[in-house]
Amino acid sequence: MRRIALWALVAGLFIPVIASQPAHAQASRTWVSGVGDDANPCSRTAPCKTFPGAISKTAAGGEINCLDPGGFGVVTITKAISIYCEGTIGGILAAGTNGVIINAAATDHIVLRGLDIEGFGTGLKGVTVLQAASVVIEHCFIRDFNSAGSIGVSFTPSNAGALLMIRDSIISHNGSGIDGTGVLINPNGGSAKVLINNSSINKNFVGVNAQGSVNLQVNNSNISESLSTGVAQGGVANIRIGRSMIVNNAGIATAGTVLSYGDNQINGNGPDTTPGSAGGYK
Structure with missing residues (x-):
């Protein structure tokens, strides 16, 4: 019973922090690739397909980089x-x-x-x-x-x-x-x-x-x-x-x-x- 109460207390401390985080934080640097997908987060390992897809996930003042050739x-x-x-x-x-x-x-x-x-x-x-x-x-x-x-x-x-x-x-x-x-x-x-x-x-x-x-x-x-x-x-x-x-x-x-x-x-x-x-x- 004491263990359950302890876990409830820990969960109560972290839930407000988790809830305060943005669902889709914009990155300072994003990436596009000819074989990317705009459903991706536009990271180095999961690039986007187009410039419009990447720009929506790039913070103001940030950069979009091309990983490889493509029409973006x-x-x-x-x-x-x-x-x-x-x-x-x-x-x-x-x-x-x-x-x-x-x-x-x-x-x-x-x-x-x-x-x-x-x-x-x-x-x-x-x-x-x-x-x-x-x-x-x-x-x-x-x-x-x-x-x-x-x-x-x-x-x-x-x-x-x-x-x-x-x-x-x-x-x-x-x-x-x-x-x-x-x-x-x-x-x-x-x-x-x-x-x-x-x-x-x-x-x-x-x-x-x-x-x-x-x-x-x-x-x-x-x-x-x-x-x-x-x-x-x-x-x-x-x-x-x-x-x-x-x-x-x-x-x-x-x-x-x-x-x-x-x-x-x-x-x-x-x-x-x-x-x-x-x-x-x-």
């Missing part, structure tokens, strides 16, 4: 998160839709690394940013978004002070035969900053189009083979380009006010332009 589905990101798929193929097939939509809090930081985002000729936008503190796109391939007005990367944040960084990426074959853009920058919530470094933006309708209140820096990059303008500026956008190639675009090399650090290659366009000096060298 289009995804909408509404919180701070990083998706890392370097060393394998983190595929997103976005036929007829958007690849990645980012609509997070104005304080959230997003990283996309090692993604292969394919529009399959009918995709709308590869990556579209509606709100975030910062978005980093690194080692990504974004291509074949060819619907009317389609865009490889669309950066139109509603919050002031947003930052976009594109590094070591290829953005190609985006836009239809009459419109669209490789990279569109048009903030609608105040000023924004964009850095494009060591990237290839080629065979889009317009290469880069910066409108509104934005400070854009392009370095060590190739903007080529556009069906129309290589680099277009509008509004009060400040565009400065250094150590880059703007070549073989069917339209004018640069439209609007585009400044150069004097170390670019601009030729083979229809026609070429001579941007004003950006200064900067001391």
Whole structure:
């Protein structure tokens, strides 16, 4: 009888603790695999199948990693998160839709690394940013978004002070035969900053189009083979380009006010332009 009473006392102490634990706690790091299952907890040994399946089980500020090659589905990101798929193929097939939509809090930081985002000729936008503190796109391939007005990367944040960084990426074959853009920058919530470094933006309708209140820096990059303008500026956008190639675009090399650090290659366009000096060298 005393033993039963003792067990009852111990059980009474632990039941409130057990009841207070969340049924499905989110992890700081989750995993996806081409042979995973979204019913899994997205752990290293029991990975999920898709990015949407993993993002629901990943804590804000956490990471999703790709274990092996796979097509992991289009995804909408509404919180701070990083998706890392370097060393394998983190595929997103976005036929007829958007690849990645980012609509997070104005304080959230997003990283996309090692993604292969394919529009399959009918995709709308590869990556579209509606709100975030910062978005980093690194080692990504974004291509074949060819619907009317389609865009490889669309950066139109509603919050002031947003930052976009594109590094070591290829953005190609985006836009239809009459419109669209490789990279569109048009903030609608105040000023924004964009850095494009060591990237290839080629065979889009317009290469880069910066409108509104934005400070854009392009370095060590190739903007080529556009069906129309290589680099277009509008509004009060400040565009400065250094150590880059703007070549073989069917339209004018640069439209609007585009400044150069004097170390670019601009030729083979229809026609070429001579941007004003950006200064900067001391």
